Amino acid sequence: MKSVPLRWLIVTPFIVLTLISGITLYFVSTITISNIANTVGIQYIKEVEGRIYDRVQNFMEPLSNIVDTNLHAFSHRPALLDDLTPIAGRFYEQATPYNQMTFISTATVDGRYVSSAQDPINRGKHNIAANFVHQPLTMEGFEYDPVNFIGPKILSDATFSYDPRTRPFYLDAIKENKMTWSAIHPYYGYPTLGIGLSAPIYDQKGTLLGVTATSIALRELDKYLESLELVEGAYIFLAEENGALIATSEGGELYRTTEGLTTRVNLNSHPNKVLQLASGQLATGTHQLNVDGQEYLYFVRAISLNYGKKWLIGILIPSAYHKSILAEYTQSTILITLALFLCTGLMGSLIAWYIGKPIHRLNEAANNKNITSIQQLPHPLSNIREINSLSQGLRSMADNLFDIMQNLEKKVAERTSVLQGENDSLLENSLTDELTQLYNRRGLKQVLEQSLGKAQQHHQKITLVLCDIDHFKQINDEYGHTAGDLALTAVAANLKNHTRLAEDIVARYGGEEFVLVFINTEVTQVMQRLNSIRDHFKSNPVVHHQHITMSFGVVHANADSAISAKELIEQADKKLYEAKNSGRDKIVV
Numbered sequence: 001m002k003s004v005p006l007r008w009l010i011v012t013p014f015i016v017l018t019l020i021s022g023i024t025l026y027f028v029s030t031i032t033i034s035n036i037a038n039t040v041g042i043q044y045i046k047e048v049e050g051r052i053y054d055r056v057q058n059f060m061e062p063l064s065n066i067v068d069t070n071l072h073a074f075s076h077r078p079a080l081l082d083d084l085t086p087i088a089g090r091f092y093e094q095a096t097p098y099n100q101m102t103f104i105s106t107a108t109v110d111g112r113y114v115s116s117a118q119d120p121i122n123r124g125k126h127n128i129a130a131n132f133v134h135q136p137l138t139m140e141g142f143e144y145d146p147v148n149f150i151g152p153k154i155l156s157d158a159t160f161s162y163d164p165r166t167r168p169f170y171l172d173a174i175k176e177n178k179m180t181w182s183a184i185h186p187y188y189g190y191p192t193l194g195i196g197l198s199a200p201i202y203d204q205k206g207t208l209l210g211v212t213a214t215s216i217a218l219r220e221l222d223k224y225l226e227s228l229e230l231v232e233g234a235y236i237f238l239a240e241e242n243g244a245l246i247a248t249s250e251g252g253e254l255y256r257t258t259e260g261l262t263t264r265v266n267l268n269s270h271p272n273k274v275l276q277l278a279s280g281q282l283a284t285g286t287h288q289l290n291v292d293g294q295e296y297l298y299f300v301r302a303i304s305l306n307y308g309k310k311w312l313i314g315i316l317i318p319s320a321y322h323k324s325i326l327a328e329y330t331q332s333t334i335l336i337t338l339a340l341f342l343c344t345g346l347m348g349s350l351i352a353w354y355i356g357k358p359i360h361r362l363n364e365a366a367n368n369k370n371i372t373s374i375q376q377l378p379h380p381l382s383n384i385r386e387i388n389s390l391s392q393g394l395r396s397m398a399d400n401l402f403d404i405m406q407n408l409e410k411k412v413a414e415r416t417s418v419l420q421g422e423n424d425s426l427l428e429n430s431l432t433d434e435l436t437q438l439y440n441r442r443g444l445k446q447v448l449e450q451s452l453g454k455a456q457q458h459h460q461k462i463t464l465v466l467c468d469i470d471h472f473k474q475i476n477d478e479y480g481h482t483a484g485d486l487a488l489t490a491v492a493a494n495l496k497n498h499t500r501l502a503e504d505i506v507a508r509y510g511g512e513e514f515v516l517v518f519i520n521t522e523v524t525q526v527m528q529r530l531n532s533i534r535d536h537f538k539s540n541p542v543v544h545h546q547h548i549t550m551s552f553g554v555v556h557a558n559a560d561s562a563i564s565a566k567e568l569i570e571q572a573d574k575k576l577y578e579a580k581n582s583g584r585d586k587i588v589v
């Protein structure tokens with residue numbers, strides 16, 4: 001199996017994980033992002049819509065509460081309507097908390113009218129209007145007086161003839177004979193719409209006493225929608241069920257006056273194309289709207305006010321908005337994830353390097369032919385316990401091996417020395433004649449060739465003598481073999497005594513035949529030696545008073561002669577043969 005580097009083993013899983021995570025995150029985010037964006041968008045819309053719903057409800061609630069309260073009071077205590085002056089104070093106080101409560105009024109069946117009148121735009125302009133104070137059915141404006149309720153007349157206000165029973169709020173309430181909403185209408189002279197709620201007053205016997213009403217300016221709702229901080233490109237509208245606008249986040253006009261004719265702005269005629277197209281889908285619920293290629297999430301919710309009034313809230317948000325936010329988040333998440341994996345991979349690589357480096361060093365030392373490279377490894381080798389214990393193990397193994405090797409070397413040296421001795425002894429034995437301790441024929445061959453080569457190299461003379469004991473058989477026959485051996489030993493000693501130990505050679509050539517080699521010696525000197533040898537035999541018996549003689553064949557080679565050892569011996573043999581044949585005890589040169 002192919003081995004894998006530690007670094008790759010650690011880093012590869014992180015690279016694979018990074019790729020898988022990146023690809024998975026990319027696909028998951030691409031597929032789910034639009035669903036999530038829609039869900040988030042709808043959540044956002046619902047949250048905004050809830051706030052608007054509550055705001056509109058809170059805004060409109062006082063209207064019906066006040067009418068309800070007054071209706072209840074007058075129908076149970078009709079006498080209150082006998083004097084409308086305190087009613088002026090009551091209405092003034094009721095309107096005080098609400099800046100947009102333009103009128104809180106009551107008209108009686110006999111045509112009297114009193115109201116708390118409030119400027120729909122300019123806050124603080126809060127007065128009393130009544131048509132019975134100085135002249136019946138003549139409307140006048142009055143300052144509020146906390147004691148008398150109706151204070152001095154406001155001179156700047158126009159005085160005009162006014163019969164409330166001819167006004168829509170009165171007529172509608174009588175006609176419907178119940179709590180009735182007025183149509184939403186502009187306040188003349190003011191840039192705001194308004195709406196009223198009126199109810200006929202009956203006493204407990206069912207006698208009609210008049211009509212009580214309130215009206216409110218709706219400009220606050222428009223300002224509220226405008227003030228909402230929405231995502232860029234979003235729109236909100238508040239409209240009636242037929243699409244007539246009550247308020248928008250646009251802050252655009254809500255009614256137009258053309259040639260004295262005032263008309264409400266409807267969604268379907270709105271200059272903003274998004275709002276205009278929104279008019280096509282006023283059913284409550286979630287819709288998708290495409291305006292010039294731009295997708296909008298569009299949500300419509302109904303607001304049910306008291307007494308059967310129903311309005312619509314519409315919210316439009318560009319779908320791209322949440323998608324782009326989510327895409328940014330997803331992108332960041334992917335990048336952070338990838339960066340994390342990358343860092344982890346790098347960290348893994350560093351760890352691998354940290355672990356791998358001492359292992360690599362161990363490996364190098366282990367592969368080195370010199371065992372000391374393991375012994376010389378630093379200690380501790382690494383901060384990793386396992387690697388240190390491996391290094392320690394390897395070091396002690398190397399120490400043991402080192403000791404074993406040293407012992408082995410010592411034993412081999414000892415053994416080699418013994419073998420060398422044995423070898424020397426064997427060699428000596430193989431070259432020496434056991435009986436006479438002279439060179440045997442093999443020894444003679446070896447030393448003769450060396451001496452001959454040396455003599456020829458140094459241009460020295462060399463003389464070889466082959467000699468044989470005469471009639472040696474008779475000694476054996478007469479005295480036995482042991483005596484013959486003693487005789488041979490005595491001959492060898494005599495020959496040896498007449499040669500120079502360092503330079504000359506004495507050898508037993510075989511049986512009772514011997515060889516003498518004289519280096520750098522004149523023939524006359526050789527002859528002297530041979531004669532001395534012969535003399536010694538004459539005066540010294542070799543065994544049992546037995547004297548012997550020897551025959552000699554002498555070959556002399558000059559300094560420049562190129563004769564071989566073999567030729568020397570052959571020639572000497574011939575001379576010896578001559579000596580033997582010519583009567584023995586002779587030297588033939």
Ligand SMILES: Nc1nc2c(ncn2[C@@H]2O[C@H](COP(=O)(O)OP(=O)(O)OP(=O)(O)O)[C@@H](O)[C@H]2O)c(=O)[nH]1
Pocket residue numbers: 468469470471472473474476480481482483484485488510511512580584
């Ligand atoms: N004791 C003993 N006798 C040996 C040894 N080697 C050879 N001989 C004897 O030497 C004798 C040699 O005899 P021969 O070859 O007939 O020669 P010889 O009697 O000396 O006569 P010539 O050489 O002709 O003078 C034989 O009897 C051998 O047995 C040895 O190592 N010990």
